[in-house]
Amino acid sequence: MDFPLLASTFVTVFLAELGDKTQLATVAISGTSNRPLAVFIGSSSALVLASLIGAIAGGSMASVVPADLLQLLASAGFLLIGIRLLWPMLSSSKGLKSAEED
Incomplete structure (x- = not known):
């Protein structure tokens, strides 16, 4: 073990x-x-x-599939999930900044 x-x-x-x-x-x-x-x-x-x-x-x-490629794919998947989760917050903060500039 x-x-x-x-x-x-x-x-x-x-x-x-x-x-x-x-x-x-x-x-x-x-x-x-x-x-x-x-x-x-x-x-x-x-x-x-x-x-x-x-x-x-x-x-x-x-x-x-080689282990290095599996780790790369898993990392890319988690990165994409993170970006998708943060995207609404990031896009709304950009919208707030452009509204403040007007």
């Missing part, structure tokens, strides 16, 4: 999952139920299955 890889994966996924919509959905479901153990088992199973699918898909892709 590669413990440094295990630890870094755990920390990365744990931090990525804090406060995301999955956690919020789990809180909402748990709040409407008096069975928190069932909610925990259901949400944990879903996360494990989604992670398994991602690990299998990543392993399969790595055998076909």
Whole structure:
């Protein structure tokens, strides 16, 4: 077992999952139920299955596409997502500046 890889994966996924919509959905479901153990088992199973699918898909892709290219594509994807999320704010601030200049 590669413990440094295990630890870094755990920390990365744990931090990525804090406060995301999955956690919020789990809180909402748990709040409407008096069975928190069932909610925990259901949400944990879903996360494990989604992670398994991602690990299998990543392993399969790595055998076909070089790891450097996969990292570049993932980085570009995250960059595009970030730009799309920030675009409304950036375009509205430009609109405010041009309105102030008039």
